Amino acid sequence: MPDNLPAKRAPALSPAQRNNVINILRRAAKAEIMPRFRALNAADIATKSRPDDLVTIADTAAEAMITRALNMAFPGALVIGEEAVSADPTLLDKIADAPLCFIIDPVDGTWNFARGMSVFGVILAVTRYGKPAFGLIYDPVMDDWAIADDQSPAQMQHPSGVTHDLRVSRGGELAGLSGYIPLYLFDHAWREKLAATLCNFNWVNCLRCSAHEYRMLAQGHFDFLLTQSLNPWDHAAGVLICQQAGGYVQMLSGGDYYATLRRGHILAASDKATWNRLARVFKFLNDADQ
Template sequence: MSETLPATLPAPVTPAQQQHILNIIRRAARTEILPRFRSLAASDVRTKSHADDLVTTADLAAEAMITRALQIAFPSALIIGEEAVASDPALLDQIADAPLAFIFDPIDGTWNFTHGVAVFGVILAVTQFGRPAFGLIYDPIADDWAVADDENPAVLERANGTSRPLKAAMGKPIEALSGFVPLHMFSKARQAEIATVLPSFKRTHPLRCSAHEYRMIAQGYTDFLMTASLHPWDHAAGALICEQAGCHVEMLDGGPYSAARHEGHLLVAPDRTTWNRLAKVFGFLMGQGAAGSAPT
């Protein structure tokens, strides 16, 4: 974009529209995702970029349903689902100039979903010129959702009408930190170097599911996340939710996260002091682009 964005932008979706978006996601989960969980035939699954990068009939059907519903409700918005980008990568180039964009992953954690592991979710972000303004991470199994917008704190809401605020963990020294570092998603050329720093931490245990990784951090159950790629359907909603839960969210090479950015590494930490400690540990990645393709 050639023009400078204002410090604040009008809220892109009202509370009523946020509720409608949630209804769309829950309906897609009930109709297209849950009936196929642990019921997929071999013909319902295919690979994309490599053997662990899977897509199922559930992903495709849910994305089609969500896309149609969003297009009806927001006819002037840019609608980007993960599988649409697989067919047309140029869609990502439109995010930076879109005053209103919906970016979503119909099933985040497709590998888990395909293998009957109940660690998957639906991620949706609303962005303005790449800046996340609304984020929703839905767990179809529990029927609950982490949600935030850029004006309100993050909360976890349940279908029974109850909710509770989300709060990041307290900062800690490096050796006491637990986090998510998806070593398998970095290129082979980077893995050995990254592996040498992992013993510095208490634990690093990626879940193969960005949805639940971000939810764990926002709830204070896990401390940090270092991304291997910047696919916006994986990170735009979670970055906002964690930020509104009190985390420090910043690109490793400095500056705020943007869904329009395609290279680099996002680092999420409980606070600025812990973020600085982590940035020193991962400093060797500075200047490196996204080093792998994220199997989901």
């Protein structure tokens, strides 16, 4: 390598470590999630911040199993799960200073899972000082996963060994775009104005599941995603996967996404030109971030 070229940064995880993480999620899904799918009792479901913010025994059991395995495999890393943060929100403050942090959403799309809908997944992100460096979005129903690190293209992988690169859509003019906007997650003060923008687009949807929304975006089936909720377990992996699939993801107010951010709006799009068109439509939301 010539002396004047910077050395390429090593991936956050080695190939062997990546395989280990994949196997950890698959084992947890097999042991703690799928046996409970469509088999939950009322006592297995509880609420958190609001009536539709659910947690089930599958969430807590899977997170505990994944956390134990990651602590054993990466004893020097910080491991943070959604349910652990629900019990102790100060855990989020540790992400910024962690050279290697695992962020887990054991069952993303819990509302769907608890209602017997198969649109849910397991999300795992690795950050370096808050910046996403590895992302994995696993679908326990289909037993496949979208995966990427900050050094290589995003891929869809299957246990059979079949693998293909992911590529976002071509984007384009507003009238031809389809996207995800979870209106229910936005402040009430902005919902009416945000709803009025929907007529600009071909189709706007919400799956109540960041895992599958990011997977659909990275596969090129949808063109954009806008959200106000910045829970790092929902977005750190998906942002990186979409970027490594050729997408353009920034905070609506400008700047890169970090898992340490608590306010603002993530806007993910197929490319920078499409992102700019969308940002002009949604610019009124920046007032909320001031």
